[in-house]
Amino acid sequence: MRTGFRLRTLCLRCSRGYGVTHNFQQRRLLNHFVSKEEIPFDLPKDAFTLAVKDNIATESLPTTCASPFLTPYTSPFEATIVAQLRERGAVVVGKTNLDEFGMGSHSTHSAFGPVTQPDSDLSPGGSSGGSAVAVATGEAAVALGTDTGGSVRLPAAYTGVVGYKPSYGMLSRHGVVPYANSLDTVGLLSRSYNIAELDPRIRAAWAAAAAAVLGARARVVPVSLPSTRHALSAYYVLAPAEASSNLAKYDGVRYGARAAASDTYAASRAAGFGGEVQRRILLGAYTLSAEAMDNYFRQAQCVRRVVRRDFDRVFRLGNPLVDEEDEAPFDLSDVPEEVEMQSKLGPAQVDFLLCPTAPTLAPGVDEARGMGELEGYVNDVFTVPASLAGLPAVSVPLAVEGDGRWAGLQVVGQFWDDARLLAVAREVREVLGVGRRGREGEW
Structure with missing residues (x-):
């Protein structure tokens, strides 16, 4: 029950203040939805719009995993997480594009074609790139993704939204098409709420974020892992x-x-x-x-x-x-x-860890498609450790000075310390004062 309460509270906060954008031409151009539901304009007061990654089962829409193997498949049952969110007021707006079976870092390995960010040809990250773009454009207040090695947090960092990977096992995986069972985690995205080769702009944004946190009653110390x-x-x-x-x-x-x-x-x-x-x-x-x-x-x-x-x-x-x-x-x-x-x-023990979410800024889609395999895998360098340990992590958006792209600040907590992690990540976001371009929301 405690988990359900937390989930409901998070989703209601995510959805507050955001309407539905019925821009189907934009959807087609960005390629972030693979199927959609027609939804009424007069939604109940407590309802919120939900986009579902297309490797999570729904009864009303096909579940294809962006693979030719499953293109005609519609599940006879609904994933537990989708059913739970429907009970809490979620209205599913559609299924989102992804890297085939969740394997990729840029949402380019899809039977439906690559996903792009709004107003640019930038990669949204992967494999939950479609879910991140659905949230970034306002077409969904909340989106479900799956995070095996960073597939929720990396797209969140690239698109300037919040990405939350819970502790392993906190949210049910029943109805989620498996990639790697011991690592797969259902995650949520919302609009509010060799390392020496780190991109200098990422390094500068990270240093500014650490300085801001340091000035907000927090003690920041270096940690060796x-x-x-x-x-x-x-x-x-x-x-x-x-x-x-x-x-x-x-x-x-x-x-x-x-x-x-x-x-x-x-x-x-x-x-x-x-x-x-x-x-x-x-x-x-x-x-x-x-x-x-x-x-x-x-x-x-x-x-x-x-x-x-x-x-x-x-x-x-x-x-x-x-x-x-x-x-x-x-x-x-x-x-x-x-x-x-x-x-x-090592140093004295700490409550939470801060690090960049990704080592680079979002590349262009064509650049991402031309990357070598190893170059693409390196994008997961900061997100994989928490996944291997089963720890909860949140990617908070960071504005990059002099660049129209986003970076991400990752906050990592101890196993099952999700409630405190979400509270701290929210405080970090408020300290940084970062919102979506031209539109501030509540998380």
């Missing part, structure tokens, strides 16, 4: 491994669209999956193979445990999932030899 340098590599071993297993059912025989060919299985998967999904299936299948499992998959699992212990070491609040008597203590042997002793020991 040595193991997080390996988090991105571990994520791109673990997530594709789980994806290769989850997507095995799409074979044209048991499930999914079927290709007309003698070799039905291979032909269906070749025709039904896009290039990025095929790449991750191959990566995952290899890391789970007998000859590679010890060197890749099991090593990545070890990194994940050490990353979580890094976070537990610096947070003042204990992790409720960890029994301190049974948990092995943090050992300096877990930390690479090249890390200085002061960094190994």
Whole structure:
């Protein structure tokens, strides 16, 4: 019940003061909706508009995951999170575009084509780019996305909205098409509420934000999380491994669209999956193979445990999932030899962590489509550590001086400390004084 109350409160705050924009021509140009509902203009007082990422099941609209495999599919049931929000006054306005099966960082790997930001040709980030744009344009007060390694927070940073990834398991995933079960988290977006190569404009915006927070009764101290340098590599071993297993059912025989060919299985998967999904299936299948499992998959699992212990070491609040008597203590042997002793020991414990959401500003859509795979994966460098540890995180929008684009400030909290995290993130946003261009709202 406590979770439901928090969810209802957040959604009502997100929706207050925003009407519905019925600009269907803009929708088509931005390509952020793949299907839509006609909604009445006279909505009840407590109602709010909701956009749903197209890998979350709805009964009234198809659920395609932006993949040819599921283009004709309509779910016979509704995802638990959608049903819960409908009970709290949500009116679904449509299903939003995404990277196929949630695999991507720029919403370009879609059977429906790429998503673009309003008034520009910039990438909205991914994979929940359609949901972020639906909120940024005012066509939805709240949007549902999924966050496996940053897929809610990265689009929020690029489009100047708020993106919230709850603690792992806080919101039900029933009715969400899985990508990587141990990482997948349903998230919400709303309008209100090598690191040395960090873009200088991101660095300047981050420094200004830290200074503003420092002047608002908060003590800001540097924190060392040595193991997080390996988090991105571990994520791109673990997530594709789980994806290769989850997507095995799409074979044209048991499930999914079927290709007309003698070799039905291979032909269906070749025709039904896009290039990025095929790449991750191959990566995952290899890391789970007998000859590679010890060197890749099991090593990545070890990194994940050490990353979580890094976070537990610096947070003042204990992790409720960890029994301190049974948990092995943090050992300096877990930390690479090249890390200085002061960094190994770390500073005094903290309540929340602040860092950039993304290392760069939003690229153009054409630039994003021309990126190499590794260059695209690096965009997740700041969001993946919290995902591996199952921690809640909020991306708060930051205006970039002299640039029309947005950056994001990520606030990370301890596991299940979501209520305090949301309160602190709201205070941070008020301290920064950042709202959507020309329109201030309430979060």
